[in-house]
Amino acid sequence: QYTREEELRTILANNPELLRSVNDPDIKTVAEEKILNSGRFDLLLVNEYGVPMAVEVKLKSNPETRRKILGQVVDYATAMERLSFQDLNTITGGSLERVLKSFPTSSILNYETRKARCEKALSTGAFQVVLAVDSAPNELIRLSSYLNAHLDVDFRLITIQKFQHV
Secondary structure, eight states, X not given: OOSOHHHHHHXXXXXXXXXXXXXXXXXXXXXXXXXXXXXEEEEEEEETTSOEEEEEEEOTTOOSOHHHHHHHHXXXXXXXXXXXXXXXXXXXXXXXXHHHHHSOOOSSOOXXXXXXXXXXXXXXXXXXXXXXXXXXXXXXXXXXXXXXXXXXXXXXXXXXXXXXXX
């Protein structure tokens, strides 16, 4: 088991592909622990199409209630929706722009296209929100399923377990 949230956050920052589904586009880490108006998000990633992904990391040992954790994630999402591309790029120390430029360029996808898609995703709230946990109790699964079924948000609950060689 993970002993600290920082351990899981670092693993995810260094291996963002752990957060993608099989058919999802490539993703890269933009920043860790940056301050928004609503608090500090754990990770900010962006996919090769320019869609941002806000990630909150929690361990089952965290004493916060499951509802409070979901409220925190939604709060981060509403704070991100109020940001422009330039605002988010400034918060990340220019990392958002650097990461978007680091993806391979094609005739369809280049930096300008990715930036425009990122701007649109931010202005419309069409980004991904991920709650990465080491264990998902039934209540959290139930609440997450409800959010996905009834809200127009790409919300994901992802369980990342630590491999222990015995």
